Amino acid sequence: MQRLTSPDALEKLRAELAGKRQAIKKTVFVCCGPGCLANGSRKIADAIGLQMEKQKVDASVGYRRCTTGCHGFCEQGPLVIVQPGDIFYCKVKPSDAATIVERTVKGDELVERLLYLDPGTKQRCKAFTEIPFYAKQTRVALARIGTLDPTDLGNAIASGGYASLAKALFTMKPDQVIDLVDRSGLRGKGGGGFLTGRKWRSCVKAPGDRRYVICNGDEGDPGAFMDRATMEGDPHCVIEGMIIGAYAVGSHEGYVYVREEYPLAVEYMQLGVDEARKAGLLGDNILGSDFSFDIKISRGGGAFVCGESSALMRSVEGKVGEPRAKYIHSVERGLWDQPTVLNNVETWATVPVIVQKGVDWFRSMGTKGSPGTKAFSLSGQVRNTGLIEVPMGVTLREVIFGIGGGLFKRRTFKAVQTGGPSGGCLPEDKLDLAVDFDELTRAGSMMGSGGMIVMDDRACMVDVARYFTAFLVDESCGKCVPCREGTKQLLALLTDITHGNATEDHLARIEALAATIMQASLCALGKSAPNPVLSTLKQFRQEYLSHIEKKRCPAGVCKPLTRFVIDEETCTGCGLCLKACPVDAIRGEKKKPHTIEPSKCITCAACREVCPVDAVEVAS
Amino acid sequence: MKTPDLTKLDTILERHEAAERSLIQVLQDVQKEYRYLPREAFEKVGRHCGVSVARVYSTATFYKAFSLVPQGEKLVRVCAGTACHVRGAGLLLDELERALSLEPGKTSPDGKITLKTVNCVGACAMAPCVMIDGEAHGNVKPGEVVTLVKGGRRDAAAD
Numbered sequence: 001m002q003r004l005t006s007p008d009a010l011e012k013l014r015a016e017l018a019g020k021r022q023a024i025k026k027t028v029f030v031c032c033g034p035g036c037l038a039n040g041s042r043k044i045a046d047a048i049g050l051q052m053e054k055q056k057v058d059a060s061v062g063y064r065r066c067t068t069g070c071h072g073f074c075e076q077g078p079l080v081i082v083q084p085g086d087i088f089y090c091k092v093k094p095s096d097a098a099t100i101v102e103r104t105v106k107g108d109e110l111v112e113r114l115l116y117l118d119p120g121t122k123q124r125c126k127a128f129t130e131i132p133f134y135a136k137q138t139r140v141a142l143a144r145i146g147t148l149d150p151t152d153l154g155n156a157i158a159s160g161g162y163a164s165l166a167k168a169l170f171t172m173k174p175d176q177v178i179d180l181v182d183r184s185g186l187r188g189k190g191g192g193g194f195l196t197g198r199k200w201r202s203c204v205k206a207p208g209d210r211r212y213v214i215c216n217g218d219e220g221d222p223g224a225f226m227d228r229a230t231m232e233g234d235p236h237c238v239i240e241g242m243i244i245g246a247y248a249v250g251s252h253e254g255y256v257y258v259r260e261e262y263p264l265a266v267e268y269m270q271l272g273v274d275e276a277r278k279a280g281l282l283g284d285n286i287l288g289s290d291f292s293f294d295i296k297i298s299r300g301g302g303a304f305v306c307g308e309s310s311a312l313m314r315s316v317e318g319k320v321g322e323p324r325a326k327y328i329h330s331v332e333r334g335l336w337d338q339p340t341v342l343n344n345v346e347t348w349a350t351v352p353v354i355v356q357k358g359v360d361w362f363r364s365m366g367t368k369g370s371p372g373t374k375a376f377s378l379s380g381q382v383r384n385t386g387l388i389e390v391p392m393g394v395t396l397r398e399v400i401f402g403i404g405g406g407l408f409k410r411r412t413f414k415a416v417q418t419g420g421p422s423g424g425c426l427p428e429d430k431l432d433l434a435v436d437f438d439e440l441t442r443a444g445s446m447m448g449s450g451g452m453i454v455m456d457d458r459a460c461m462v463d464v465a466r467y468f469t470a471f472l473v474d475e476s477c478g479k480c481v482p483c484r485e486g487t488k489q490l491l492a493l494l495t496d497i498t499h500g501n502a503t504e505d506h507l508a509r510i511e512a513l514a515a516t517i518m519q520a521s522l523c524a525l526g527k528s529a530p531n532p533v534l535s536t537l538k539q540f541r542q543e544y545l546s547h548i549e550k551k552r553c554p555a556g557v558c559k560p561l562t563r564f565v566i567d568e569e570t571c572t573g574c575g576l577c578l579k580a581c582p583v584d585a586i587r588g589e590k591k592k593p594h595t596i597e598p599s600k601c602i603t604c605a606a607c608r609e610v611c612p613v614d615a616v617e618v619a620s
Numbered sequence: 621m622k623t624p625d626l627t628k629l630d631t632i633l634e635r636h637e638a639a640e641r642s643l644i645q646v647l648q649d650v651q652k653e654y655r656y657l658p659r660e661a662f663e664k665v666g667r668h669c670g671v672s673v674a675r676v677y678s679t680a681t682f683y684k685a686f687s688l689v690p691q692g693e694k695l696v697r698v699c700a701g702t703a704c705h706v707r708g709a710g711l712l713l714d715e716l717e718r719a720l721s722l723e724p725g726k727t728s729p730d731g732k733i734t735l736k737t738v739n740c741v742g743a744c745a746m747a748p749c750v751m752i753d754g755e756a757h758g759n760v761k762p763g764e765v766v767t768l769v770k771g772g773r774r775d776a777a778a779d
């Protein structure tokens with residue numbers, strides 16, 4: 001790509017690319033987002049490419065194949081989308097490639113069997129825009145993901161990329177950019193919900209020789225993948241946001257901190273930065289202006305605490321990631337003790353859109369206190385798992401049952417976990433809560449970065465609390481005692497409960513210990529560490545009491561407190577459980593009720609998983 | 621343990637600025653090359669980055685990405701993220717522990733395979749998920765995980 005030395009040159013290139021795009025008859029998009037990749041979508045991309053060549057509908061005659069980032073509807077993956085027409089094929093196999101190319105690319109027919117079957121209307125959807133999962137979303141930060149090749153800067157430019165940068169650099173003063181972001185009410189999407197404009201302004205006001213901007217791509221919350229999808233699906237929107245932010249606060253050096261568990265995100269962000277630099281969008285005199293700024297990629301080392309702002313900055317400096325006390329504000333003394341703005345991936349990705357479309361547009365979505373939209377990764381025991389973006393203020397019910405399609409057959413909703421290890425579980429009666437920063441915190445959970453894990457009646461809330469506590473014991477950096485030792489003791493108490501060794505006294509001890517940890521820990525990791533325990537204790541106290549008093553885990557998860565039995569009345573004698581049992585603990589003749597031999601049973605729950613009529617129950 | 625061949629270390633160091641900020645990035649590359657951080661490399665790494673050997677050691681032991689003992693030729697990581705946890709990742713781990721006679725975090729005596737857990741690889745929608753040498757496999761069932769790890773195909777859908 002040539003070096004762009006003026007905003008006009010950028011617009012000229014865009015027009016040229018758009019012209020070329022018009023000449024393309026059809027494009028086949030193959031989703032290579034995190035979900036589809038785990039489902040083998042690379043093989044599908046290869047097969048489609050091969051077939052296009054074979055059937056002579058390749059680039060030379062105006063056809064295109066494009067591998068994209070996450071399109072969103074992971075549950076239905078691998079996904080193939082054919083444009084024009086928004087034609088949406090799901091659960092595609094490599095062996096479908098020939099048919100798709102022959103009928104939909106070469107010809108203009110649909111492959112009926114690959115279209116999405118709407119379980120509500122029992123109709124096949126021709127276009128993805130007709131599918132409730134998509135129709136109920138509003139995409140801002142994720143708008144381009146799934147529609148372009150993340151490794152091609154030209155693709156991003158053709159889709160409007162870097163227009164906001166040109167607008168900011170050539171028509172706005174830095175202070176006007178801050179003012180705009182401030183008035184938009186944009187709140188950081190990394191979990192805390194801090195006002196982005198205010199953060200930028202504090203940074204500008206702080207004295208320092210240099211200023212830094214950093215993108216937090218650590219995404220350590222287990223159960224969240226929005227940032228991964230963004231960095232792998234549209235790296236240029238993140239880069240553009242960072243350049244605009246750097247211009248606003250007067251920074252010339254930026255870092256993107258990406259966790260090492262995301263190798264593809266590292267690769268694509270690096271590639272994006274290199275391409276942008278070659279095109280004159282990073283480096284000296286960006287687009288011919290007198291503003292210079294460059295970005296380096298910093299790979300994390302696999303530590304959850306490095307998502308915390310001060311720990312992250314130590315890690316970029318090459319040190320161990322230990323947080324600092326909160327009275328040192330990182331906007332004033334951040335990276336190498338210089339004023340630093342740290343924002344989350346999604347926050348950066350939202351900035352260019354606000355610059356482009358303005359404050360009124362942005363504020364027309366969401367709630368008064370939390371304007372705009374938020375991306376979530378919807379997972380767990382819900383039908384439509386995937387990556388979504390909705391206006392702030394929609395209800396949890398709308399997300400889980402509207403977009404998510406509810407739970408699987410015969411399963412009932414028990415809780416939704418938000419906010420990762422700092423958040424909590426919300427039960428059924430909180431489903432009509434509006435999703436925004438303040439509401440979720442009030443309800444005893446928190447927004448967090450956007451992981452939303454749906455749990456059904458087979459999830460044990462004590463086990464979930466224990467799971468997060470074990471995670472935090474592992475991830476505590478060890479610098480302060482309340483967090484390092486406190487979480488360990490919390491885990492021991494919870495383990496007593498799940499093993500049946502607890503007395504009622506345990507709950508009081510948990511509550512007292514939790515209060516100390518929250519009050520005395522150095523950073524937010526420790527301060528919020530007891531949240532998963534306290535929220536489940538508040539909402540599901542009966543379940544704790546059942547473990548303690550009746551020595552029974554009602555969900556059948558805690559092995560020492562679970563005994564499975566087969567209900568004679570319900571069992572049809574199909575024999576599936578007998579085959580699934582790894583230790584031969586099940587007896588029974590075909591078409592007659594089966595039984596479990598308690599002395600042999602290892603409570604692995606394999607029988608319960610396969611039983612088609614839910615005859616395997618937890619003994620009372 | 622035999623002494624590793626450290627000739628490749630110089631090329632790694634050349635790629636990185638001689639500064640403290642390079643330390644983690646250098647260790648990442650060393651880990652990738654040798655599948656662990658050889659103790660013999662610490663002096664050179666420390667000198668290049670301008671930090672003491674003790675600092676190299678503390679960094680190497682703080683971050684999960686690094687290992688001080690050689691990792692197996694094949695790295696199997698069972699995702700222990702929240703979504704995977706509630707969709708039965710524990711059963712997969714139990715199954716692998718049993719079949720491979722390995723505890724999580726350990727490498728088989730013949731150096732062929734390392735079994736680990738990882739705190740979320742971001743493929744939550746496809747939970748439970750197992751990573752085999754960097755390749756993610758989604759919706760894995762207890763009955764097929766051993767075949768998958770041993771290099772077999774699980775079903776025709778993955779053709």
Ligand SMILES: Cc1cc2nc3c(=O)[nH]c(=O)nc-3n(C[C@H](O)[C@H](O)[C@H](O)COP(=O)(O)O)c2cc1C
Pocket residue numbers: 187188189190191192193194196216217218219220221304305306307308309310342343344345347348449523524525
């Ligand atoms: C233990 C801990 C882990 C965190 N992990 C992340 C993370 O993975 N990604 C993120 O963006 N913010 C994370 N945060 C929040 C950051 O400290 C910081 O508030 C955020 O990156 C600021 O960006 P924002 O204002 O755009 O949200 C974490 C905080 C704590 C205390």
